[in-house]
Structures are given as structure tokens and as C-alpha cells.
Amino acid sequence: MTALLALTMRELKKWYRRRIAIIFTFITPLFWLALFGKSMNLYNLLQIPSNVPPEFIQYIQEAIDQIIISAFGTKDYFTFLATGMFSVFILFSSMFSGMSLIFDRRLGYLSRLLVSPIKRESIFLSRVISNIIRSLLQFTALFLIALALGLNIGPQFSITHLIALYITLALLALAFSNIFIILSLKIEEHDTAIAITNLLNLPLMFASNSIFPKNQMPDWLQTIAEINPLTHSNIIVRKLVIGSSLNIPLNSFLYLGIITILTTILGVLLSRKLLQYL
């Protein structure tokens, strides 16, 4: 237990010391939110042409509002995107959680850990826990930035919603770091890990409801989106932040919970098996 704590602190200390890298991790989300989120405001695209007879304007406007709200859950695309980005950036920061293990293998620190009597899973879990903490800190900054940029929070939002928001994103961070650290257990070159990461990151984001609602997607993509943890995290986050009902998030919550538990068990078992010898 002390070993697990000490190893987690090691990860966080090293992260904290790479201040410049940390600053960069915030620049990317900022760009996404500010540029993408603000420029693609669909609501403004759907302006009613001026030659429409004035007696229809009200009806057309209501129709547009309904279409947009039923698709996005809000009239404001920025809010839709920002709430989707919270989970996407949990994915992005978790993708690199396996990297420290690969470097430890490469630089020989792993052999220090392997000859020591620590439980094999603490090598695994220390990276998972530190990644959750890191991800949630980054989310906090991102949330504040989004607020400053005009995130529309529903009137029902309370401290309970905020806590639920953190729990949801913690589950997502846990699931993703489990998956990416499991992939890194036996990888020796960081190039391999970067390649895997690049292969997975954008498809995972697009095959979800992060930047576009999933009911507009072709069937096969919808199927993928259904099993993508991002989709479920987004559903919950939007329900909590925006407040309009898009779906019943209980299913999504269960789904996230189950994925989290299964990947954690798998990670612990695999690290016990694969981290016996160098």
C-alpha cells in the first residue's frame, strides 16, 4: 500500500515538474473550444432568409429550434461541443498513461520495481491512479475555460451535479487508462505506443457523439458509437450540465461502471502475469 502510494506520487511529481508540457496540454483543448466550438455555430447557420413572409417566421423559428434542440439538446452548439470535449480530453490525456511504463522499461527503472517485493499490480495501479488525478485536474481547468468562453449551464446544475460529473469522468479516465496501460505492459518501444495511440484517438472521437449527435450517423457507425465509452460518458455529462433529457443516463452509467470494473480486473490480472519477468 505504501509502495502504491509512493509510486503514484512519483508519477505526479514527474508530471508536475514538466511544467511546460502541462501548459501545452491546455493549449490544445483551448484551441478546440475557442476555434472549433465558436466557429461552427450551427444555430447561426440556420438563419431564416429575409424573403420569408413575416407571418411564417415565428413558426419556422420554432421548428428550427426544435430540430436543433432534439439533435443537440441545446440551441448552443458551443455548449454541445464543450460538453463533448470534456470526455475527449480525458481520452487524450489517458492515452499517454501507458507511456511512463514504456519509458520505465526502456530506462531500466522497471527492473528496480520487478526485483522488489511489491505487488505487481501496484506498478499498474500507480499509473492508473495518477492518470485519474491528472485527468481530473485538467478537466477542472478546461471546465473553467469553457465557462469563461460562454458554456451554457442548465438551471438545475448544483454541487451534486458537479460531484456526479467528476465521478463520471473519473470512471472514464479509469477505463481508458486501464486499456492503454494494458496495451503498454509488454511494449518495448515508445514509437509503437505512439502509433497505436494515433491509430485510435481520432476514430474513437468521431465514432461517438462527442462532436455530432449519433442519431445522424449511419447504422454501422451508430453500433460502434454504442459501445464506445465516450458516447456514454458524453450522454451523462450533457445530462448533468445541460439538463435536458437526451436519454436515460442510468444505462450509460452502468455501462461505464461495468467497463471500468472489467478493465481494472483485467489490468490487475495481466500485470500479475506479465510483470513477473523483465
Place this chain on the structure above:
Amino acid sequence: MKIKTIIKVDGLTKIYNGEVVAVDNISFEVYEGEIFGFLGPNGAGKTTTINMLNTLIKPTKGYAEIAGYKLGRDNDKIRKIIGLVPQELTADDELTGMENIMLQASLYGVNKKTAKERAEELLGMVELSDAAHRLVKTYSGGMRRRLELVMGLIHRPKILFLDEPTLGLDVQTRAKIWEYIKMLRDEFGVTIFMTTHYMEEADKLCDRIGIIDKGKIIALGTPTELKNILKGDIIVIEIDNVDNFNEEILTKEISNISEIRRIDGKISITTEKGENTLPRIINHLTKYGIKVLSVELLKPSLEQVFLYLTGRKIREEEPMDSIRMRAIMRRRRRV
């Protein structure tokens, strides 16, 4: 005192990737409380052996028992009682020396207070106290090696594996570390299994030495026993034409020559009191019209033993630069 075996190795073998035979069916025993050394050239299989015994590498074949625990089956128990100072520099260079040491201590469940006390003492011994709170990436190669040593000692293991513990260190530091290793054995009864390719280190520090070459143990014993293999001093003579040389005549005319061998076109003569025999041999050769090109008188040393057994010399120089190179490589990889 009754001799007790603490490490027992039988037929241990490591074949990498099904083709490189790094350790070839070795068997030996290490006694409790002794300093046991593996002496051998680069690539002999020293690190591979140490890493099999400390549970890092899975043996291809063979049996080993450490403090009564069976290697492979009881690895968890073995890990609790051993310590390793690896050949590679593996401290985390993004942490300070002290942070590395304290982290290491927590891996072994040493409490903070004890760890702190030991750390101060050990850092003083290797003269790193002033640098303790600096990031390891600002350390020189020699400083990093000394830190590795401190980290390996912090939990006072029952059996300590030292893989080339003084590689690249200067003479004074090396002598200090030898002293400390002896102290560990004398005061705490730690059993030490070390590797080295420094003859002097093996000779001065080790109670018993296994000479290892190409994955095999070619001799094993106390330094004195090993030197006795030589049966005296060695005179190496280079002459203009080896074909004119006749062993029988030489042994007949000059007494106390115990062995004559031809190695690499040179003649190697084993004798007692080499300084007295040497002029007589030269006179003898001159008398028979053989021109002597060079002579060398070698006193018994482990180096001679290795030369005698393998016909090759162990290259001792591992200049500081190689450590620096490794440190640079590490840093580069990180980018």
C-alpha cells in the same frame, strides 16, 4: 564456524531467443556471509546469471535455491530478502537523489525515519550528501553509480547482488566502497554475490571467486587457490623462430621449471622464483643460437590465471566515458 550454503545453483542455463547461449549449464554454491564474486570478460554471462538469481530473468533450464526458497516457485519470498545494484544506471533522473532513495525504501517497506537515517549515513559514505537534493539528471556518471549503490543498500538485504558495483569509479571511491561492502558482511552478515571484471577488486574483496567465460565457470576457489593453479611465476618469451625451440632440452638443463606451453607463437614457462630463473633461460637460449625478442615476468595474479585458462586477457578498461555515453543515450531516448 560451520559453512552453510545460502545459494545453490544446479545446471542453470539461459538461452536468449533460442540461439544465444549466455549461461551454459553452471553449478555452484554460495556460502552464507561470504563475498562471492564472478570474474569474467564482457559478455561472459555475469549479468545474465545475476538476473536469473534475482528473479528478473526466467532461466531456460536448471535449478536454483536461494535461502531455501526455490527460484521460480518462491520468487515473491526471494524478492523480500535480496537487494540488487544493477550494472545499468537505473535511478529515476527526473527525481532527486534523496527522492530516489526514499522511494526505494518504500518499495521494501522500510519506514521513513529509518530510511532517512540510513540514507544520510550511506550518502556520507559515498560523498553524495551535498548533491542529495539535486535532480539526478544533473549528476555525473560516477555520482549516479554511487547513488545506485546507496539505493541497493537502503533496505539492508540478507543477500545483496552487486553487478559491477564500482564500474567507472575512481580509485579512492572504489576503495571506500570495498570497505563498506566488507563492513556489511562483517557487521550485518550480509551475503554478497558480485560480478566484476576488475582483477584487483575480485582479489582484494572476494572470499571466493568463480571465473566465468563464455557462459561457463572455468575455475572456482579462493583467490589463493586460483593463483595456485599457476604453480609459480610465469615467464613469457618471444623468440625469432619458435621451431628451433625444444622444450625437453630446456627442462633438462634448467631445474624448477614446472610447465612449458606455446601460446600465440610465444613461449610460456611456469617456474618458481622467476627472477632467478629468467637470466638462466636467456643464457640457455642464446647458447643454442635462439634470438630472444622480448621477455615478460609475470607474478601469479588472477589476470595470469585467466590468461592461463583461456589464452586471452580480460580487458579491464571500462573508462568513465562509457558510463557518460549511457547517460547521454538515456537522455536522448527520452526526447
